[in-house]
Amino acid sequence: MQNQVPIDESVLRLPSTPSGQADLLSNKCCNCGEYIFPKKMACPKCFSRDVEEAVLSREGEVYSSTIISLAPPLYVGPLPYAIGVVKSPEGVLIPTTFTECDLDEPLTVGTKVEMVTVKHKEDGEGNEVMIYKFRPKKV
Amino acid sequence: MRDVYIVGVGMHRFGRYPEKSYIELGRVAIMNALEDSGVDWRDIQAVYSGSGLSGMGAGHNVCAEIGKTGIPIFNIEQACASGTGAFQLAYYAVAGGIFDLVCVVGFEKQGRGFIPAENYPTWAREAGLGVYPAWHAQNAQRHMMEYGTTLEQLATVAVRSHQNGALCPDAHYQDWGNMTIEDVLNSRMICYPINMFMIPPADDGGASLILCSAEVARKYTTSRAIKAVTSKVATNLYDPELSAFGAVASGPLETEMVAKQAYEASGYGPEDFEFVECLDAFCIDEVQTVEALGLCKKGEGGPFVASKEREIGGRLPLNTDGGFVSRGNAMGATGPAGLIEVVRQLRGEAGARQVKEGKAKLALAHMIGAGINAFATVLQKNGP
Numbered sequence: 128m129q130n131q132v133p134i135d136e137s138v139l140r141l142p143s144t145p146s147g148q149a150d151l152l153s154n155k156c157c158n159c160g161e162y163i164f165p166k167k168m169a170c171p172k173c174f175s176r177d178v179e180e181a182v183l184s185r186e187g188e189v190y191s192s193t194i195i196s197l198a199p200p201l202y203v204g205p206l207p208y209a210i211g212v213v214k215s216p217e218g219v220l221i222p223t224t225f226t227e228c229d230l231d232e233p234l235t236v237g238t239k240v241e242m243v244t245v246k247h248k249e250d251g252e253g254n255e256v257m258i259y260k261f262r263p264k265k266v
Numbered sequence: 267m268r269d270v271y272i273v274g275v276g277m278h279r280f281g282r283y284p285e286k287s288y289i290e291l292g293r294v295a296i297m298n299a300l301e302d303s304g305v306d307w308r309d310i311q312a313v314y315s316g317s318g319l320s321g322m323g324a325g326h327n328v329c330a331e332i333g334k335t336g337i338p339i340f341n342i343e344q345a346c347a348s349g350t351g352a353f354q355l356a357y358y359a360v361a362g363g364i365f366d367l368v369c370v371v372g373f374e375k376q377g378r379g380f381i382p383a384e385n386y387p388t389w390a391r392e393a394g395l396g397v398y399p400a401w402h403a404q405n406a407q408r409h410m411m412e413y414g415t416t417l418e419q420l421a422t423v424a425v426r427s428h429q430n431g432a433l434c435p436d437a438h439y440q441d442w443g444n445m446t447i448e449d450v451l452n453s454r455m456i457c458y459p460i461n462m463f464m465i466p467p468a469d470d471g472g473a474s475l476i477l478c479s480a481e482v483a484r485k486y487t488t489s490r491a492i493k494a495v496t497s498k499v500a501t502n503l504y505d506p507e508l509s510a511f512g513a514v515a516s517g518p519l520e521t522e523m524v525a526k527q528a529y530e531a532s533g534y535g536p537e538d539f540e541f542v543e544c545l546d547a548f549c550i551d552e553v554q555t556v557e558a559l560g561l562c563k564k565g566e567g568g569p570f571v572a573s574k575e576r577e578i579g580g581r582l583p584l585n586t587d588g589g590f591v592s593r594g595n596a597m598g599a600t601g602p603a604g605l606i607e608v609v610r611q612l613r614g615e616a617g618a619r620q621v622k623e624g625k626a627k628l629a630l631a632h633m634i635g636a637g638i639n640a641f642a643t644v645l646q647k648n649g650p
Contacts, residue, residue, distance in 0.1 A: 135389035164510065165387070171504040190509070191404035194458045199380040201391040210400050212509045220509035222395050233458050236411055247393065258393055 134258040137166050149244040155181035162217040185242040187213040192233040203248045213261050227262040239264040267361040271483035271491040271650050274303020274476035275606040280438040280469040280594035288320045292328035292373035295472030303476045311365040312338040314356040316348030316372040317598035347635025350601030354497040356477050366479045373472040374597035401512045402548035403457035415568030421450035422572040423549040424464050431588025433618040438594035464549045471596030473603045480650035492609045495644040496531040500524035520640035521558035528642035536560040541621050543604035544632035546589040583621045601633040612647040
C-alpha cells in the first residue's frame, strides 16, 4: 500500500492505524478559549501567545458555499468543484472543498456535513498526498 | 500638517496589452500626469509606486525610462490597493513637510483568469481554496439569505458600470453600454451565483497623480488643483463571522473602521459626499461597501446600489468611470484610477460622465486590497 502524507502537517494529521480517523488541526487559545483555524502563533481574539493544538470536530454545518467552474493557478483537482465554509461546533469557520455533492447548485446554508480524507495527488516520491474535505452527512 | 493638493493626473487606459510591459504602462501614466500638470520630471522630489505583482525594483524601472534623478523611490504592495497605499504615503509626506512635490504611480500587468492568490498558503491554493471570486460569491449568498438582496440588484451594478465605462476613455470596456440585466444573469456562471459579467477583468494599466503643497500648487494651477483632505487605511480586524480566507477578500469591518477615521479626520460624513468611488469588484462588494461606509443602513445595500440615484444623473452617483467591472482592475493602478476619476469630476473635466453639472465640491474615494487593506480618502474642490 502507498504511503500517505497530509497536504500540510499543521492542518491535517493522518491516522496512525488503518482503522483510525484523521484529525483536522487547530490551535486553541488557553487564555480565552477561542479556536484558531488555520493555526496561528497568537490568538487573533485576545492576542495571547499561549495557544495549544486542538483537534476540531469532524462534523459541522455549511456556513456558505459556491461552485467554481474555472481552474485557479496551482489548483490540482476536478472541474467544476464545490468549495465553501463549514461552521464547526467549536465556532470555527473552516474553508474547505466539498465532495459527494451536487455540482449544479451550491449546498444550502445549514446543511449538516462530515469530514472525510481523500487523496489530493501523488507527490514526487510516490506518496499519496491527503487532504480534508467535507461531504453532506448521510441521513 | 500642511494642506495637500493634486495638480496633475494621467492614465494608461486599462485593457489587455500583451506587447507592453508594466514599465511602459507606468511610464505612460506618469508622462500623462506630468503633461496634465505642467510639472517637469526634474522637479519631482520623490516617487511612490504601487504594484501588487511587478516584483523587485518595479517603480525604479519605470522611473528609469523617464530619467534617473537619484530621488527616493518607494515600492508599495497592497494588492488591489497598492496604488492607493502609494497615494496615502505620498499624501503624508507632503502633509508632513517632508517633500513639496511628489509623483504617485500605480501599474500592473496581469494574465487572463483568476488573479493568483499569493497571500494564501500553498496548500490552500493547491486545494482550490485560493479563489477570490469564490469568497465574494459566498458573501453574496449570505447577503441574499440574510437581507433579501437579489441577483437583479447585483446585475444592475454591472449594467450601470458598463453604461459609465462606455463614456470613459480610460475604461477597458467602452462598447457594452447597452448591456441588460438579462445579459448579465444569462452570462456564464463562474462562482455561483456570480456570473461572468459581474466579474472584473484582470487588466493591464497605469495611473498617476502629482501631489504637492499649496504653495507649490499655486505655481501650476489654482482652478484645477484638488485638495486631498485626508487619507486613512485600516487592516485586518478579527471577525469571527468571516473565515480566514473570506476575511482577506471582503473587508466590511475594515471599511467601517477606516470610514469612521476618515470622517473624524475630515469633519465630513456620509451625508456630505456628492458622489463616491468605491470597491465594486464582484458587484456584491458595492452592496457591502455602501453599507459599511454608512451611505445606507446595513441590509439595504441591494436596493441602494440598484437605485437610479446611483447613476451619473442621480443624487449620489457611484463609480462613474465604470468601476472594477467596466473601467477594469489593473491591481496597482486601480486605486489611483478611482482617485483620478474623483479629481476629474471635481475639476468639471469628466466629459459625458460629468456629475452635478460640474459643481460638486466633495467626494469620497474608497478602495480595498487583499491583505486586507481598506482605504478611505476625502477629496475636495477648495483652493489652494
